[in-house]
Amino acid sequence: RKEVEQDPGPFNVPEGATVAFNCTYSNSASQSFFWYRQDCRKEPKLLMSVYSSGNEDGRFTAQLNRASQYISLLIRDSKLSDSATYLCVVNTGSYIPTFGRGTSLIVHP
Amino acid sequence: EPEVTQTPSHQVTQMGQEVILRCVPISNHLYFYWYRQILGQKVEFLVSFYNNEISEKSEIFDDQFSVERPDGSNFTLKIRSTKLEDSAMYFCASSELHNNEQFFGPGTRLTVL
Numbered sequence: 001r002k003e004v005e006q007d008p009g010p011f012n013v014p015e016g017a018t019v020a021f022n023c024t025y026s027n028s029a030s031q032s033f034f035w036y037r038q039d040c041r042k043e044p045k046l047l048m049s050v051y052s053s054g055n056e057d058g059r060f061t062a063q064l065n066r067a068s069q070y071i072s073l074l075i076r077d078s079k080l081s082d083s084a085t086y087l088c089v090v091n092t093g094s095y096i097p098t099f100g101r102g103t104s105l106i107v108h109p
Numbered sequence: 110e111p112e113v114t115q116t117p118s119h120q121v122t123q124m125g126q127e128v129i130l131r132c133v134p135i136s137n138h139l140y141f142y143w144y145r146q147i148l149g150q151k152v153e154f155l156v157s158f159y160n161n162e163i164s165e166k167s168e169i170f171d172d173q174f175s176v177e178r179p180d181g182s183n184f185t186l187k188i189r190s191t192k193l194e195d196s197a198m199y200f201c202a203s204s205e206l207h208n209n210e211q212f213f214g215p216g217t218r219l220t221v222l
Contacts, residue, residue, distance in 0.1 A: 043213040
């Protein structure tokens with residue numbers, strides 16, 4: 001099983017839609033979790049950290065399920081500018097950040 | 110807003126040559142990282158650096174690679190003898206605390222011919 005797995009997509013949604021991505025991880029000792037977005041040929045940009053109790057930042061909600069070893073990202077009221085690749089990052093017990101391959105989101109008018 | 114900077118933005122080199130990629134992390138950050146991303150593939154961790162020494166490194170980070178913080182601001186990645194398969198985007202990142210949010214530079218695209 002890969003360390004961090006994401007559905008590559010693409011998820012093709014209309015503006016205003018709600019879309020959710022999941023990311024599973026294999027190392028139960030993983031300590032911290034993040035969502036980044038990456039635009040084509042650009043650097044990853046931090047979107048949000050994922051806390052055990054779940055957290056929200058505007059239209060974005062992140063959740064962690066330690067029992068099932070996955071994190072999720074929910075985007076409400078999608079905008080055209082949300083089109084990007086969303087990267088799940090998990091810091092394993094050895095503090096090596098492991099990236100998923102990313103989930104591609106395309107928001108169309 | 111403080112940001113991580115990297116130079117050059119694009120480096121072209123011949124196989125077997127040495128390259129040095131440069132990064133200026135955010136000034137109050139204590140942890141520094143290098144990653145690479147081969148075109149179309151995922152971001153891969155290379156090395157983390159704290160207190161003037163390597164704290165973690167991946168299997169990719171073999172003897173051909175080295176890192177250095179030559180002064181109070183720069184953080185460099187050296188590849189001693191480049192191979193074709195070293196062609197990738199190299200990202201530098203920094204964080205205030207260990208195991209914390211990292212902020213990435215814009216990357217250096219390395220092309221080995």
